Amino acid sequence: MRNQAPGNASFPSNAFLIERRKQHFLPTAHLYHEQPLHLVKARGVHVWDEAGNRYLDAIGGIICISVGHNHPRIKQKIIEMIESDQIQHTTLLYLSRFSVELAEALLAEAPEGIDRASFTNSGSEANELAFMTARHATGESIVVNLRHGYHGGTSGTLAQCGHHNWRFRAQPSAATASALEPYCYRCPFKQKPESCELECAKNVETTIQTSTHGRIAAMIVEPVMGVGGFITPPADYFAEVTRIVHNYGGKYISDEVQTGAGRCGGSYLLTRELGIDADMITMAKGLGNGAAIGAALMKTADTESLAGKLYFNTFGGDPYQTMQARLALEIIKEENLIANARDMGQRVVDGLKQMQTHHALIGDVRGRGLLLGMELVEDKNTKVHAVKETVALMDRCKEKGLLLGHGGLYGNVLRIAPPLSISAEQVDQMLDIIDRSLFDVGG
Numbered sequence: 001m002r003n004q005a006p007g008n009a010s011f012p013s014n015a016f017l018i019e020r021r022k023q024h025f026l027p028t029a030h031l032y033h034e035q036p037l038h039l040v041k042a043r044g045v046h047v048w049d050e051a052g053n054r055y056l057d058a059i060g061g062i063i064c065i066s067v068g069h070n071h072p073r074i075k076q077k078i079i080e081m082i083e084s085d086q087i088q089h090t091t092l093l094y095l096s097r098f099s100v101e102l103a104e105a106l107l108a109e110a111p112e113g114i115d116r117a118s119f120t121n122s123g124s125e126a127n128e129l130a131f132m133t134a135r136h137a138t139g140e141s142i143v144v145n146l147r148h149g150y151h152g153g154t155s156g157t158l159a160q161c162g163h164h165n166w167r168f169r170a171q172p173s174a175a176t177a178s179a180l181e182p183y184c185y186r187c188p189f190k191q192k193p194e195s196c197e198l199e200c201a202k203n204v205e206t207t208i209q210t211s212t213h214g215r216i217a218a219m220i221v222e223p224v225m226g227v228g229g230f231i232t233p234p235a236d237y238f239a240e241v242t243r244i245v246h247n248y249g250g251k252y253i254s255d256e257v258q259t260g261a262g263r264c265g266g267s268y269l270l271t272r273e274l275g276i277d278a279d280m281i282t283m284a285k286g287l288g289n290g291a292a293i294g295a296a297l298m299k300t301a302d303t304e305s306l307a308g309k310l311y312f313n314t315f316g317g318d319p320y321q322t323m324q325a326r327l328a329l330e331i332i333k334e335e336n337l338i339a340n341a342r343d344m345g346q347r348v349v350d351g352l353k354q355m356q357t358h359h360a361l362i363g364d365v366r367g368r369g370l371l372l373g374m375e376l377v378e379d380k381n382t383k384v385h386a387v388k389e390t391v392a393l394m395d396r397c398k399e400k401g402l403l404l405g406h407g408g409l410y411g412n413v414l415r416i417a418p419p420l421s422i423s424a425e426q427v428d429q430m431l432d433i434i435d436r437s438l439f440d441v442g443g
């Protein structure tokens with residue numbers, strides 16, 4: 001048993017929980033790992049299972065943990081608020097300092113011109129709000145998306161989803177058009193990044209011209225495509241795409257649900273770091289460091305037409321959510337976590353690229369900051385997706401005390417997204433486990 005967790009709470013057995021889930025949950029509920037994990041404690045970059053085994057958490061409950069699990073300052077503030085009977089729930093129908101403070105702090109991190117904020121409970125809702133605002137402002141309905149993109153699990157966001165396995169039969173998906181993906185490792189135009197002429201960006205124009213009536217409400221793009229397997233568009237992709245979107249009357253929505261909150265190692269928002277001319281930015285996940293909060297950031301001009309309409313979200317802007325997001329932002333700045341994400345991200349990339357020289361399975365290493373993907377292939381020439389090997393590798397890493405995620409249309413991209421506070425020593429431990437586990441799975 002590795003590093004016993006503090007405390008001696010007793011828990012129901014995993015077999016019991018698995019059985020009950022089978023009986024009561026929808027069949028859509030998915031579990032990671034052949035022997036699913038029951039995580040019960042967390043601190044910093046580590047989590048513990050019910051048996052007291054400790055793991056380095058390099059996926060953060062799907063990329064939600066930015067400043068570390070149970071950060072002492074956030075913990076202390078929650079205790080303080082509860083002990084002094086501060087209001088646990090109130091809506092935006094009442095005043096609260098926390099939502100105002102968070103709005104101001106987020107807008108200070110946004111690109112110039114973005115000066116409005118609205119809060120939701122999730123990334124899906126933030127994107128829904130962005131679509132609705134863009135449609136209302138333009139009077140157009142079509143939203144362009146990218147193949148391999150993911151923007152949430154609600155009806156409107158799933159209509160923009162570029163993976164068949166996330167979409168449901170007979171679900172309406174009107175008012176959408178899909179452009180080809182900026183996926184350099186598997187370029188849909190069979191080009192090489194060093195010599196291509198950004199055909200993927202130009203394809204947005206072809207898509208609008210051939211799949212719409214020539215005007216659009218918006219285009220939504222993740223600056224690094226998370227669920228798609230951390231597909232990382234070239235930095236100059238965005239200038240061309242935003243130009244095209246604006247030319248056809250649309251609003252550019254930058255979906256920073258995964259990339260935001262300093263994760264990409266340059267700025268709090270990747271949109272700002274890359275100079276993307278976005279009209280709206282949506283956030284969630286790392287924004288609240290695990291608290292259920294999403295945000296949509298917009299420009300005054302695009303929101304003016306909403307005057308007289310009502311948008312209400314019961315839990316959006318709740319004091320505990322907004323307090324945690326505000327504090328997480330403050331901690332990111334005070335602890336210099338953006339620079340750490342950049343440096344530690346580079347250390348991971350260097351380590352994985354080094355491994356690529358002796359592991360045949362590693363086809364591609366990509367991403368930004370601490371949002372990193374490693375695409376596994378059966379053969380580096382044919383690039384056949386190494387699906388079984390990816391699942392096996394995640395299991396071998398888990399046995400050695402490291403939790404990773406996976407993604408991509410075929411699930412063959414390992415996703416690495418530890419808390420931004422990870423140290424060099426912990427990165428080296430992580431790399432060592434990945435290296436040994438790759439040998440275990442024969443790659």
Ligand SMILES: Cc1ncc(COP(=O)(O)O)c(C=O)c1O
Pocket residue numbers: 121122123124125127150151152153222226227255256257258284285
């Ligand atoms: C890029 C992106 N947008 C939106 C969402 C939806 O967020 P939520 O699951 O909080 O609704 C996700 C979730 O994985 C995401 O990765």
